[in-house]
Amino acid sequence: MSDFDSLVSAFKRLGLSDDKAAETAKNSKISPVLYDAFCIAQGDSSEISKSTGSLLYNLSTTITPEAKVHFNFLCGEIIKGNLSSSDQISGISLQAIKYCKKAAPEETYPDFKIFCGIGVFIDDSTISTKISGFLKENKEKLESDRYKVLGLFLSKIRQDPELRWAKAEKIKTSLESQVLELLGPKDERDIPVKGKAKKTPKTSTSVDSNVPIPKPKQHQKYTPASFESMFSEGDISRLHKSGENPQISPEILKKHLEFTKGKVITRFPPEPNGFLHIGHAKAINVNFGYAEYHNGKCNLRYDDTNPETEEVQYLDSILEAVRWLGFTPDKILYASDYFDQLYNLAIILIEKGLAYVCHCTAEKMFEDRGGDSNGPRVACEHRDRSVESSLLEFQKMKDGRYKSGEAILRMKMDLEDGNPQMWDLVAYRIIYSTHHRTGDKWCIYPTYDFAHCLCDSIENITHSLCTTEFVQSRKSYYWLCDAVEVYKPVQWEYGRLSVTNTILSKRKLLKLLENNIISSLDDPRLYTLPALRRRGVPALAINGFVRELGVTTSKTTIEVSRLENHIRDCLNSVAPRLMAVLDPIKVKLINLGKSVDLEVPFNPRDPSFGSHSVPFTDTLFIDSSDFRLEDSKDYYRLAPGKTVGLLYAPGPITCTEVIYGEDGGVLELLCKLEDGADGKPIPKPKTYIQWVPFSPKHGSPVVLDEIRLYNDLFKHSNPYDKTIVPGGFLTDINPESLVTIKSAIVETGFYDLTFKFINGEATRKEFDSKNFEELRFQFLRTGYFTVDKDTHFDSSFIETCRSVQKCGDPVLAAASNKNKLVLNRIVTLKGDPNK
Numbered sequence: 001m002s003d004f005d006s007l008v009s010a011f012k013r014l015g016l017s018d019d020k021a022a023e024t025a026k027n028s029k030i031s032p033v034l035y036d037a038f039c040i041a042q043g044d045s046s047e048i049s050k051s052t053g054s055l056l057y058n059l060s061t062t063i064t065p066e067a068k069v070h071f072n073f074l075c076g077e078i079i080k081g082n083l084s085s086s087d088q089i090s091g092i093s094l095q096a097i098k099y100c101k102k103a104a105p106e107e108t109y110p111d112f113k114i115f116c117g118i119g120v121f122i123d124d125s126t127i128s129t130k131i132s133g134f135l136k137e138n139k140e141k142l143e144s145d146r147y148k149v150l151g152l153f154l155s156k157i158r159q160d161p162e163l164r165w166a167k168a169e170k171i172k173t174s175l176e177s178q179v180l181e182l183l184g185p186k187d188e189r190d191i192p193v194k195g196k197a198k199k200t201p202k203t204s205t206s207v208d209s210n211v212p213i214p215k216p217k218q219h220q221k222y223t224p225a226s227f228e229s230m231f232s233e234g235d236i237s238r239l240h241k242s243g244e245n246p247q248i249s250p251e252i253l254k255k256h257l258e259f260t261k262g263k264v265i266t267r268f269p270p271e272p273n274g275f276l277h278i279g280h281a282k283a284i285n286v287n288f289g290y291a292e293y294h295n296g297k298c299n300l301r302y303d304d305t306n307p308e309t310e311e312v313q314y315l316d317s318i319l320e321a322v323r324w325l326g327f328t329p330d331k332i333l334y335a336s337d338y339f340d341q342l343y344n345l346a347i348i349l350i351e352k353g354l355a356y357v358c359h360c361t362a363e364k365m366f367e368d369r370g371g372d373s374n375g376p377r378v379a380c381e382h383r384d385r386s387v388e389s390s391l392l393e394f395q396k397m398k399d400g401r402y403k404s405g406e407a408i409l410r411m412k413m414d415l416e417d418g419n420p421q422m423w424d425l426v427a428y429r430i431i432y433s434t435h436h437r438t439g440d441k442w443c444i445y446p447t448y449d450f451a452h453c454l455c456d457s458i459e460n461i462t463h464s465l466c467t468t469e470f471v472q473s474r475k476s477y478y479w480l481c482d483a484v485e486v487y488k489p490v491q492w493e494y495g496r497l498s499v500t501n502t503i504l505s506k507r508k509l510l511k512l513l514e515n516n517i518i519s520s521l522d523d524p525r526l527y528t529l530p531a532l533r534r535r536g537v538p539a540l541a542i543n544g545f546v547r548e549l550g551v552t553t554s555k556t557t558i559e560v561s562r563l564e565n566h567i568r569d570c571l572n573s574v575a576p577r578l579m580a581v582l583d584p585i586k587v588k589l590i591n592l593g594k595s596v597d598l599e600v601p602f603n604p605r606d607p608s609f610g611s612h613s614v615p616f617t618d619t620l621f622i623d624s625s626d627f628r629l630e631d632s633k634d635y636y637r638l639a640p641g642k643t644v645g646l647l648y649a650p651g652p653i654t655c656t657e658v659i660y661g662e663d664g665g666v667l668e669l670l671c672k673l674e675d676g677a678d679g680k681p682i683p684k685p686k687t688y689i690q691w692v693p694f695s696p697k698h699g700s701p702v703v704l705d706e707i708r709l710y711n712d713l714f715k716h717s718n719p720y721d722k723t724i725v726p727g728g729f730l731t732d733i734n735p736e737s738l739v740t741i742k743s744a745i746v747e748t749g750f751y752d753l754t755f756k757f758i759n760g761e762a763t764r765k766e767f768d769s770k771n772f773e774e775l776r777f778q779f780l781r782t783g784y785f786t787v788d789k790d791t792h793f794d795s796s797f798i799e800t801c802r803s804v805q806k807c808g809d810p811v812l813a814a815a816s817n818k819n820k821l822v823l824n825r826i827v828t829l830k831g832d833p834n835k
Contacts (some may be wrong), residue, residue: 007031010038014053023418024057033071034060040075059097067100074105082118117165124698127166127174131157136177137335144212146183150175155232169184206450222570224544228294236290236494236551242462245490248482256487259460262294266463267324267456268329273309274304274506275521275528276321278563287465288327289547299459300329303452304336304743305445307435317440321529325539331499335451336437338458342446345397345454345484346409346427350390354483355427357393358382358410359551360770377415377423397430400443405429413479421476425449453477454486462487467496468553497546499563500717502527503729517733518713524788525713531808534824535710536773536786541570560712567827571784573774576602576609576753579647579690580746580779582707584621587691589653591677592618595695600648602749612749617696618650620746621701627669629658636686643674647687647780651675680698690780692747699800701745706822708788709739744823746779748804753777754793755801776826785830788822 004025008166010022011034025031037056041048055078063071074096077083096116099105112118112358134157135142141149142677143445154175157163163171212248222271231237233470242262247253291298300322304310322329335342349355360368360380368378372418380635385393390409397407417423432443447456453476456464464477474491481488498504503512504527509598512518521528524535532542545566549556595617603609622638631639639646643654655670661667674682712734719729757775766774772787779785797819 007035010035013048014038014056015050026374026416026418028416030061037075040072041079047644064097067097067418070100070105117247127170128165129158131174131178151229152232173216173334177807203327216743220573222573224540225547227289230547231290231293234552239463239492240490247488250730252487255345256460260462264291264294264462265460266291266465267299267301267461269301269303270318272304272314274314275317275530277504278499278527279497279504284322284325284327285543285546286551297330299331299333301333304334307433308431312436317530335455338455339442341458342451342454348484350388353387354412355409355813356382356385356390356412358408379415380742387557398443404432419472419475421472425476449476453480455488456489457481464489464491466493468493468555494551495556498557499560501560501712507755515730523708533773535824536776536791537567538570542564542823564827575776575778575784577780578746578749578777579692580782581621581623581692582741584745585624585627585666587620587622587671588668588670589618589753590670593675598648612748612752615693615695617693617695621692635691643683643685645686645688646691692745698748700748700749704744704746704821707741707744709825712738713737751801751804768775784826785823786826790822792820794818
């Protein structure tokens with residue numbers, strides 16, 4: 001058996017998978033250390049449990065030079081079961097290894113045991129007493145915020161030094177038990193009320209007494225989870241403090257701390273080559289939120305290192321999206337700000353013999369790295385060229401003496417490492433394209449692998465937070481910073497976010513555009529941030545959605561229904577109510593003598609929304625879905641001879657006759673207003689429906705040119721799954737993803753709300769910029785809607801809005817065909833149970 005095979009066999013006995021064992025055996029730095037750990041464990045026992053093997057691997061890959069002299073001792077503690085968790089050995093806290101930096105554990109074993117929690121048992125009485133004291137100290141906050149602070153309290157209690165090694169489950173159980181005893185069970189103050197309250201209409205002969213208005217109650221504002229709940233738990237709550245990350249020299253750390261003064265600095269670094277999407281919303285909340293939680297700063301830095309794919313429209317869109325979500329960058333920066341510095345660092349890397357100019361093709365590089373067969377890696381013929389030669393060739397690249405693809409600068413890393421990110425990555429390539437900021441000054445541009453970590457370093461980023469697809473890049477990130485001897489930030493990875501029933505890949509989005517499936521990249525059926533904004537989704541709901549998910553290392557694909565629930569909860573608290581009819585049927589009230597003006601609330605449950613006047617006339621419209629020719633026992637809406645309530649109206653109506661058109665369809669319904677004038681008892685309706693009056697002098701109805709009903713773009717939750725969608729995502733398009741209605745009408749409250757939007761201090765600027773999506777409504781019994789940017793408010797419509805608001809009666813301007821009202825459905829009132 002070869003040495004390699006022996007290593008693989010040993011590592012498999014430690015519990016590593018076949019692939020992981022082979023990869024580790026190839027790693028010349030880790031494999032000898034881990035093999036020593038294996039030998040120590042084998043000498044103590046022929047059987048090695050998987051948990052012990054995992055902890056030995058953890059120790060071997062995180063051991064520091066200062067702690068290596070105590071390696072055998074630490075292995076022994078693991079094998080004995082004294083160090084039985086990764087938190088004791090390494091993890092974020094580096095407990096055992098940290099202790100070895102200050103003292104020899106063999107000589108100060110009692111102190112070592114205390115430091116690492118060996119043999120420490122925290123009894124239930126101690127846990128209960130500590131929690132009781134904490135709750136007394138925070139009594140006022142507990143009584144005001146109730147169960148909402150449980151997560152925050154749990155995090156703070158776990159930070160108590162005396163509870164450092166107590167079991168988290170016991171702390172949580174004791175806390176919940178004591179809070180329950182103090183506050184009692186959860187009630188409406190703790191659980192948001194969802195759905196509609198049951199309506200109990202009153203029966204009376206008076207004009208307004210039959211209006212089914214739910215009892216007003218305190219307005220419940222939608223509030224996203226706090227950054228405390230997002231960052232006070234889990235691994236991210238235990239990240240290093242500013243200045244605790246090790247550097248290759250004390251002088252580097254000193255300069256870093258002089259700049260940061262111990263403050264957290266993060267960055268959000270998007271490439272300006274497309275619109276941001278829902279996954280980026282999580283990244284924005286993580287980076288800006290982490291800095292805000294720690295009273296630090298977050299920069300927006302555009303990774304503009306590839307002029308071939310970058311566009312100014314994306315630069316503008318990214319900044320607008322960040323601000324829309326409610327964040328303000330401390331600084332707006334560009335990777336191109338540092339092109340001169342990056343070039344000089346590349347020269348330093350060459351001069352140190354750690355970079356070389358290579359003329360291999362991409363195909364040749366792939367084969368040298370093992371190719372499709374994952375064979376042995378081979379150094380290319382340019383790897384050992386002299387420093388002088390590489391400097392000369394790099395200058396030729398800069399001077400434009402090579403065509404694109406004829407020369408690249410590669411970093412001389414470690415081809416024997418099992419990590420592909422150490423296989424001589426490309427640092428610079430030739431691109432002949434005008435840069436949006438530097439013009440034609442450069443024809444060589446740094447790659448992401450070269451520029452990213454060095455830009456973080458230049459900006460003194462304390463926490464480089466990124467998604468888990470960059471886990472392997474962490475090693476090359478650290479390697480490069482140390483190679484050129486600059487400040488080295490800490491990279492920490494969290495799981496990226498995806499949602500079902502959509503795609504986020506820019507390349508695939510462009511395919512949808514090319515095939516005329518979508519009209520633009522802000523098509524409201526997409527989950528780019530501009531598309532969600534155009535659809536009318538509140539930024540607050542997006543923030544609430546991503547914060548609820550927390551920050552873990554798991555990649556998550558979340559059901560889109562969870563996002564929709566946040567949207568509903570948010571809109572329920574902010575959207576005024578209007579009556580609208582999507583498919584009108586004309587109703588004639590045969591016994592209404594005089595029209596009356598009704599005062600209708602914008603939100604029956606919250607008087608703070610205000611009210612507006614709606615005329616009640618002898619001609620009105622109801623929705624065709626609220627009428628049928630044949631009645632049945634389980635049907636409660638309008639039918640011949642049947643009674644139904646009209647929301648806010650003086651009384652219910654009974655259908656007495658159906659008028660048919662020449663085509664045989666229903667043309668008009670003749671109905672009686674049940675107002676008690678005939679001396680008969682007023683029938684009690686089993687349900688109430690919305691309606692829109694016909695009153696030209698009031699400008700009613702408001703005719704909508706289009707209502708766009710948006711549904712899932714794809715039929716299946718995962719359009720990438722070839723087992724379900726063998727033809728690919730383009731064959732999975734839902735034909736009902738966009739339904740356009742051109743016959744809809746809405747009541748005159750639309751004028752009032754539009755006027756307030758046009759003239760509001762906070763919304764006037766949005767109106768002028770045609771960002772109409774803040775103008776949102778709940779159409780009763782129908783869904784939540786917003787005004788699309790395709791809308792055009794002409795002067796006559798605006799004048800009508802003004803006169804309604806100021807006078808109560810509209811001064812109707814001459815009709816204009818230039819006015820165009822287009823509304824988007826944001827979300828339905830209830831979720832689809834099949835999602």
